[in-house]
Amino acid sequence: MAAKKLLILPGDGIGAEAMVQVRRIIDWLSKKRGIEFDISEGLIGGCAYDACGTPLPEQTLIDAMAADAVLLGAVGGPKWDDLPFDKKPERGLLGIRKEMGLFANLRPAVVFDALVDASTLKAEIVSGLDIMIVRELTGGLYFGEPRGIETLPDGSRRGVNTLVYTTEEIRRIGRVAFDLARKRNRRVCSVDKANVLECTVLWREEMIKLQQSDYPDVELTHMYVDNAAMQLVRNPKQFDVMVTENTFGDILSDCASMLTGSLGMLPSASLGAPDATGKVRALYEPIHGSAPDIAGKDIANPLATILSFAMCLRYSFDMVSEADQIEAAVRGVLKGGLRTADIMQPGKAKVSTTVMGEAIVREMDKVQA
Ligand code: IPM
């Protein structure tokens, strides 16, 4: 079997130090399992702007298109705050998602038993939680036209963004959610704002049609996004799969991350449609940002990036037992009491990014997936 081509884009801030820990796991897989990846590294975000004058260099895009999967760290930081909008680090991330056609963003929020008390919510509300947020990623308010800031004749200014979806865009993200639900508890909650926004009236109508025609075995419910935000912290275990618009998903997934104890725990997968050869373009990244305030201090939590790599093995490389093993190692290390600062709890051992990474690799020797 040809080595899987993996493009690593560490990006800015804590992205690089988290990626060092993933490299340890990759080395482990090579040494202990004889699994070799064809790895290349590239630039994206602020570091790409510094080196090439653009947050998404042509070469990065070429390499991303040729890769079997992309693993991304994080982008952004105050250093680039004053750049024009189209040069900002975030444009690199949004650009690669769009160019690769990654319309489906899977954001699982799973509470590890050892971290139940790390959440700011009561243990009984979050223990055993396992939900999947499916965020539409290449449309909606993030990409709709017209957009921009214009100066009016009277000298005042006007800012515009547009919430827009076509039936096909809604149906393809709906299928992703329903297919995932079939592998889980067969329940989809579609989140919209159909009491106010016409675009999401269409969203709701299309979800209903799709469920009736193709997924009668999956239960479909609907919730307004404001209520969904409230329900996520009130009783998150009522959900199985949630599917929603790009901006709504951005907000709800940050909210869901805190159910698990920390933004530093949540991985994500962004997937495209299968091409003519059946290949699915994919990018894996933690949902946290570049955390510039703690970057370079060796205190960041590398687990979201490590778990993103596990998702990559599971969804893109069909290496299910290796993915299970990484996830088991994360559980084991947390159970053993090691914590990075963001998930620190009384009586546990506070460790650095590096020590956490080393511990995961050691644990992989012990756990049987
Ligand atoms: C995320 C992030 C990005 C987004 C930013 C960094 C552009 O918040 O992946 O959730 O808004 O999609």
Ligand code: MG
């Ligand atoms: Mg976000």
